[in-house]
Amino acid sequence: MEKALRSVARTVHYGKILIVGDPVTHEPRLHYAKLPPSIEQHQVLLMDPTIVSGANAMMAIRICLDHGVSEDHIVFVSLLATPQGVHAIQTAFPLVRLVVALLDSRIGKDDLLVKSGYGVFGDRYFGTEC
Incomplete structure (x- = not known):
């Protein structure tokens, strides 16, 4: 998603936030x-290809808020999201605007991954398998 944005928004300032869900607890962890x-x-x-529980997205939003960004100045863009994740974000941060291309409610109960037939986004994008 970043590469596409950079191709049309060359003068924009970019930052990076890397949040990874713990494989056991599924709690978000800030790595960078x-x-x-x-x-x-x-x-x-803020851009993330998928929103499942919304926890990673909410951590990224909180990081921006902690750096002085006003909640109504944040737009979160995602390609694939679950209704549960969208609801969690909207409940916690009602002024953040969400832009989601596709809502899908099928989530794996064990791994909390979207089970839409699209596969794990990273696997589809990079041509790898889980």
């Missing part, structure tokens, strides 16, 4: 964050 200086003065576009 580097945000542009003066981020609080800008609109922020």
Whole structure:
């Protein structure tokens, strides 16, 4: 998603947040964050290809808020999301705008992955298998 955005928005400042769900507890863990200086003065576009529980997205939003970004200046973009994840984000952060291409409610009970027939997004994108 970033490559496509960079091709049309060359003058935009970019940051990176890497949040990975723990494989056992499924709790989000922050691994890396580097945000542009003066981020609080800008609109922020957060991108993640999938939203399942919404926990990773909510952590990313919280990081932006902790850096002074106003909740109504955040737009979260996702290609595939579950209604549960969208509801969780909207409940916790009602002023954050969500843009989702497809809602799908089929989630694996053990691994909390979307089971839509699309496969795990990373596997589909990179041509690998779980």
